[in-house]
Amino acid sequence: MDDDELATLLANERYPRSARYSIRWMVDNAMGPNPVWLAEALTQVMPLEAGMRVLDMGCGTALTSIFLAKEFDVEVWAADLWVKPTDNWSRVAEAGLHDQVHPLHAEAHALPFSERFFDALVSIDAYHYFGTDDLYIGYYSRFVKPGGQIGIVVPGVAEEPETFPPSHLERYWKWDFCSFHSPAWWRHHWQKTGQVSVDVADWVTDGWHDWLRWNVACDRDRGEPGEEAAMLREDAGRLLGFTRVAAHRR
Numbered sequence: 480m481d482d483d484e485l486a487t488l489l490a491n492e493r494y495p496r497s498a499r500y501s502i503r504w505m506v507d508n509a510m511g512p513n514p515v516w517l518a519e520a521l522t523q524v525m526p527l528e529a530g531m532r533v534l535d536m537g538c539g540t541a542l543t544s545i546f547l548a549k550e551f552d553v554e555v556w557a558a559d560l561w562v563k564p565t566d567n568w569s570r571v572a573e574a575g576l577h578d579q580v581h582p583l584h585a586e587a588h589a590l591p592f593s594e595r596f597f598d599a600l601v602s603i604d605a606y607h608y609f610g611t612d613d614l615y616i617g618y619y620s621r622f623v624k625p626g627g628q629i630g631i632v633v634p635g636v637a638e639e640p641e642t643f644p645p646s647h648l649e650r651y652w653k654w655d656f657c658s659f660h661s662p663a664w665w666r667h668h669w670q671k672t673g674q675v676s677v678d679v680a681d682w683v684t685d686g687w688h689d690w691l692r693w694n695v696a697c698d699r700d701r702g703e704p705g706e707e708a709a710m711l712r713e714d715a716g717r718l719l720g721f722t723r724v725a726a727h728r729r
């Protein structure tokens with residue numbers, strides 16, 4: 480598919496900052512739903528200020544790290560397990576952000592940072608892989624200064640299903656979707672520890688629809704239909720979407 484067609488298919492008025500970036504860059508470096516849209520959704524409830532030190536935890540291909548550095552003039556540590564820092568460094572250099580984005584390899588349970596080092600911790604489409612343990616937020620929040628911000632956007636469910644797999648999604652369900660949780664679940668999960676105060680735990684507006692549009696466009700670009708698009712179409716926003724949580728360390 481040519482770049483203009485892709486840009487037309489994926490135009491999204493909800494995310495004007497994201498619209499300044501090449502949609503081809505986003506599609507070619509994607510690991511899942513468009514992380515740049517999701518990062519912008521998070522920053523709508525998590526104000527970042529110039530000069531802040533930000534951890535982008537589970538940054539994948541570092542698109543969100545580049546986006547945050549450019550849009551908010553923050554300094555970003557782009558930490559990931561599966562994607563090599565060398566690969567991310569190429570994208571960072573191409574974006575001209577050598578001094579502002581620092582790629583590194585990190586496992587979420589053994590973070591190589593000083594406690595209280597960051598002003599904000601951000602994680603897009605990654606925290607559900609390592610953060611559903613009750614005790615994790617107590618560990619993770621140590622790396623932000625007291626009063627500092629912590630925000631995530633993760634694939635989620637509007638409400639916790641009563642049965643697994645949910646009957647209308649039985650043919651598509653993968654076992655690890657059990658880590659998808661509702662805004663209410665995440666609020667309680669963090670708040671009960673007393674380590675953070677949750678400011679916002681909500682559902683990204685039209686998240687499922689953007690997720691479907693994204694998958695349809697990526698599938699067309701690749702030239703093969705994907706099962707995830709079929710699942711999202713079948714669900715039609717009843718259960719699946721994105722949970723957004725913004726909190727601060729007590």
Ligand SMILES: C[S@@+](CC[C@H](N)C(=O)[O-])C[C@H]1O[C@@H](n2cnc3c(N)ncnc32)[C@H](O)[C@@H]1O
Pocket residue numbers: 509510511512513514536537538539540543558559560561562585586587588602603604605608609
């Ligand atoms: C679906 S990808 C999303 C990447 C990127 N944030 C994005 O939205 O495009 C999930 C990311 O979580 C990271 N991840 C999963 N488990 C992790 C762990 N235990 N420690 C650090 N990163 C982890 C992976 O390396 C992967 O890049």
